[in-house]
Amino acid sequence: MQVEQILETCLYVDDLEAAEEFYRRVLGLTAFSRVKGRHVFFRCGQGVFLLFNPARTRQPEGDLPVPTHGAQGPGHVSFAMPPADIPAWREHLRQQAVPIEAEITWPSGGFSLYFRDPAGNSVELATPQTWG
Amino acid sequence: MQVEQILETCLYVDDLEAAEEFYRRVLGLTAFSRVKGRHVFFRCGQGVFLLFNPARTRQPEGDLPVPTHGAQGPGHVSFAMPPADIPAWREHLRQQAVPIEAEITWPSGGFSLYFRDPAGNSVELATPQTWG
Numbered sequence: 001m002q003v004e005q006i007l008e009t010c011l012y013v014d015d016l017e018a019a020e021e022f023y024r025r026v027l028g029l030t031a032f033s034r035v036k037g038r039h040v041f042f043r044c045g046q047g048v049f050l051l052f053n054p055a056r057t058r059q060p061e062g063d064l065p066v067p068t069h070g071a072q073g074p075g076h077v078s079f080a081m082p083p084a085d086i087p088a089w090r091e092h093l094r095q096q097a098v099p100i101e102a103e104i105t106w107p108s109g110g111f112s113l114y115f116r117d118p119a120g121n122s123v124e125l126a127t128p129q130t131w132g
Numbered sequence: 133m134q135v136e137q138i139l140e141t142c143l144y145v146d147d148l149e150a151a152e153e154f155y156r157r158v159l160g161l162t163a164f165s166r167v168k169g170r171h172v173f174f175r176c177g178q179g180v181f182l183l184f185n186p187a188r189t190r191q192p193e194g195d196l197p198v199p200t201h202g203a204q205g206p207g208h209v210s211f212a213m214p215p216a217d218i219p220a221w222r223e224h225l226r227q228q229a230v231p232i233e234a235e236i237t238w239p240s241g242g243f244s245l246y247f248r249d250p251a252g253n254s255v256e257l258a259t260p261q262t263w264g
Contacts, residue, residue: 001217001224002160005177007258008210009141012203028134045137046178046212048263054205065234067246069254071144071203073186078140080178085133092133102197114199122201126139131180 007047011075012054013119016040019051022118026096027079049077074116078124081113089113089125106130142182143207144189145251148172151183154250158228159211176211206248210256213245221245221257238262 013019020040023029029042029049038056042049054070081089093100093115101122102114110130117123145151152172155161161174161181170188174181186202213221225232225247233254234246242262249255 001221003176003211003213003257005212006138006141006179006181006209007212007260007263008208008256009138010208012207043263044135047138049138050208052208058205064236064238066236067233067248067254069206069208071205071207073190073203074201075144075203075207076140076142076182076184076201077138079135080137080139081135089133101199104196104198106196116199122199124140125135128139131139131175 005046008050009044009047009077010050010052010069011077011117011119011121012057012071013051013117013121014053014055015118016051016053018118023049023051026093026098027123044079074120074122076122076124078112078126080128081125083111083127083129086111086113086127108132137178139179140182141176141179141209142184142201143209143249143251143253144186144203145183145249145253146185146187147250148183148185150250155181155183158225158230159255181209206252206254208254208256210244210258212260213257215243215259215261218243218245218259240264 031040033041040051058070098115104112110127112124112126114124163172165173172183190200190202230247236244242259244256244258246256
């Protein structure tokens with residue numbers, strides 16, 4: 001048996017409203033589901049990107065036996081960026097007053113831009129060449 | 133500007149060897165990169181699935197200015213499972229002695245199987261119908 005696709009990618013944030021605003025304004029993601037104080041969900045490509053408040057998801061809740069989870073401290077996510085869009089993303093981040101923490105050109109020839117979401121998670125835009 | 137694909141999905145584990153063995157044996161993933169004590173990387177579909185030891189990634193390391201990150205406590209990831217494979221996955225988990233923590237049929241008509249990796253992360257196999 002072998003999994004062939006990731007369906008859900010998660011990060012944890014303390015302030016869901018601030019995070020939703022950030023991922024909408026900076027990354028262009030539109031939430032399609034939210035439960036106030038618990039989560040905000042976005043679609044992205046073939047998968048979904050899920051933001052959870054760990055203070056809520058560490059506790060059982062609701063009628064369904066959804067397993068608990070919830071991490072603390074800065075996580076990491078990376079989104080694909082076409083190489084031709086690097087200058088536009090750099091300018092967009094500047095316009096949105098999002099400091100670029102690092103820019104890295106990888107030995108593979110890939111390129112990454114790093115910044116932080118409001119919760120301190122490390123967010124990356126990377127050209128797919130980064131992974132060959 | 134809008135991101136259109138997730139490239140990197142991350143979880144944190146304390147024991148990378150145990151985690152690599154688990155994700156290979158149970159999920160069928162083959163590592164393509166590892167740095168002992170720091171990380172193990174797998175390809176999965178269009179993206180990569182990254183396991184990090186947060187005790188290492190919270191510290192700067194190496195020549196490149198890779199931003200630090202590293203969360204503690206149980207995270208969550210979900211992999212896509214074709215509906216026709218549900219019985220085979222259930223049997224595979226049984227054969228691999230991986231306890232199923234929960235099975236959920238969602239209002240959307242989707243179906244999820246949940247279990248834990250050796251670090252306690254919540255791992256899910258879900259039919260794409262879960263997200264419509």
